Amino acid sequence: MMSLRKLLVLSLSSVILLTSMVSAAFSYRQARIEAKELFDAKLAHSTRILMGLMDDALAGDGKGAQPTPVLINIWKASGIGGDDRPPSASGNAYETRLAFQVWDSRQRLRLKSDSGPSAALANLRPGFDTREIDGERWRSFTLQSRHGLWFQAGELNANRTGVATKIAVVTLAPLLLQWPLVMVLVWLIVTRACRTLERVTCEVERRAADALTPITIAGTPPEIAGAVSAVNHLMLRLDQALTHERRFTADAAHELRTPLAALKVHADNLQTAVSRQHQRESVDFVQQGIDRLGRLIEQLLAMSHLDPAASPAVARPVDLGALTSQVLAELALTSLGRRVDIAYQPPASTATIQGDEVLLGLLIRNLIDNALRYTPRGGHVQIGVQCLQSGCELRIEDSGPGIEAAARERVFERFHRELGSQQEGSGLGLAIVRQVAELHGAEISLDQSPQWGGLRVSVRFVKR
Template sequence: MGSIRNRLLGSLLGGTTAVLLVAAFFSYRAGLQEAGEMFDAKLAHSARVLMSLVDEPLSDLADHPGNPIEVKVWHGNASGVGEALAFATGHAYETKLAFQVRDAAGKILLRSDSGPRTGIAPLVPGYGDAVFNGERWRTFTLKTPTGRWYQSAEQSAIRNELAEDIAFGTMMPLLIALPILALLVWLVVSWVTRTIQDVSDAVALKDPGQLDPIVLAKVPVEVHGIVQSINGLLRRLKEALLRERRFTVDVAHELRTPLAALKVHAFNVRQAPSPEERAQSQSYLDDSIKRMERLVSQMLMLSRLESRERKPQMERIDLSIVANRYCRDYSALASAEGKTLSMSASSVSILGEELAIDALVRNLLDNALRYSTTPGAMSLRVFRDADSAVLVVEDSGPGITEAARHRVFERFYRELGTGVEGSGLGLSIVAEAVSLHRARIVMDDSPELGGLRVTVTFEAV
């Protein structure tokens, strides 16, 4: 769907530029209009002064004894802006401008009828402020080399009015454009971020039973990483839920028969008519409890190894040390059953999780002990082969047919006709440990003992 950043930049910059260009155009026109009004008035006033100076020279004052030359200005009433204030005979702003010409003694030689009959300002060159005709005026006085003083004045009110009109005319289009621009930005951002809101809604409305991933094709580039992480979480949750459901179903199925047997043996213990029968029932009850304990322990171990949410604590492990530790225990058990356990272990290390490696070695030895003939033999070897660490466990039992070797790693699968009781979880635990360590496991016939040979190959460190 493209980039949110690019879409926001393109939309906002394009929209903002368009709105501001229109606003600037109207501001520019308003400024020109107000400035034009002022300069029109100045132009008209200058033209009148020039006309008066040319037509009635100041040197010819004999025709006007004692009286200054008076320049008439336009005194009509007008309101509005622009052309509404301009006429063929003058401009409405003329009455707000005044000028005088005075001689060296301060006598007024020429004046506009919009100004006072007395001096506009003191005879001091430069700018000043004055009050006459009930209004404040800004004045400017200029002295010529001939000794005459030229004074002009502009009503402060008109100066402020023009400045305010220009500023207001400049600001008004922008002020009008501001809410339009805000609305445009809101609409654009809402449109662009709608897809993000859709992702949020999709996550919020996810049914616990429907953990399908969110489709990335409908998601902006910037949130692909977030959505992929959410999809990964959904996938792991789905796997965990399926695993827990399967585990619950398996537990319910596998515990049904042992629990029924426990109830029967407990009933027989209570109802036994003689001490001999009671002792026999008690022995059966003890055996059932042991089988139940082993089954529950193996199921919990399998559940823990299968849990992908836990982070395995990998560390350097010497396989020979683990093999020695368990061989001591199983040698005693094998001797008690009339069997032998031989071991040959060279020091070789792997990166592994101690809990999983212990479970792997223990279950391989346990299976070898359980399925070996009586009298019989078992062997365990640990050695390095190039860059690999190899663990080999062999027994003198009946072995596993080649057709069944791919199925024995399934939980609760048991080969019929072995005459050995079991839960079918031992090799499932081994398979999970092998998968956790990215190792390789191979089953074949033992050339020395005649039973099963299991070879597990790890990467050595």
């Protein structure tokens, strides 16, 4: 693909060349027209001078027989005029071949110059005229005096055209000569304008793979500053994502180390067990450790796919009540095994929200699982979904120990577990719940259950 510098230079050069050619053609045409207008004005002026000098002298000599015309000797210009000779005491290179005639009212020639033809330069009527005489074209001006005499001044058309063309070319020459200079200036200007892009490119190329600090915007033109700013925002998001991944990897490694160490201890105990009772206890510990490790890995995988800055990948209408019933059915055996009484209050009407069904199921499952995990045997867990004017609400209450008000914000942090808790867990459940809620624009709140005294979790989904 063509570089930006070449594209700009070629585009600007083409436009300038095209406009210069159009301007040159127009200027050439106008220069020729103006030159001819000046020659016409000179003809008219010469005719008036001749009339002023000779009108009275010739007025009384036209009576009687055919008068002898007065012959005037005039210098005859050679060539077409407009050569490169400089002005001198003898004349100017732009002088042209002029001829003069005077006719009386009876069309008798009274005066002529030896530089012109014997035939009339034009018909005897006032104004300009162009006529071919003896193979030469003459441009003439005719004027009638107060004595009835017709004064004519003529100019050889070839001289006029040559001089007019010369004037037009001289006028046009600077416009044509400046075009190469303009092209050089365009190249220099475009090259200077591209230096900012080159600076940004070099700055990015010199960076290390993990150097995601913003690119310097100072001194950058507004047209490029927008792109640089967008790249800076991208690098900021990448830095945040990498920081998130590094933190997650470090936390995951730390959390996996403990259950793996415990499994190794129980496996060692199983090998050195001296009785079947000790073997059964070690096997039970190993199975429990595997279950906890499997749950931790499952939650780690779920957490790794959640990004608070993103939106749900698939936003579709989801029936919150039906989804809650489905998750409850999946966790029924868990509640029976722990002998916890679960009560579900479905919504009065269909509670439809926009979101990702898989992520919403993950949110509901973690909330119910946490409630079952921290509720003692014989305890109660109540789940309800209701429709509000502003959206839908999912509410889960339990009769467990609850969470102190001062610690309710900390429980949403990853791998956080309250001191003194009798239940083992990864500390990721509520962190996953918060991230899924944020992805769906939902509000989540923790308080004390007024009915059971344990924890009440409310998740409010706003209508979109």
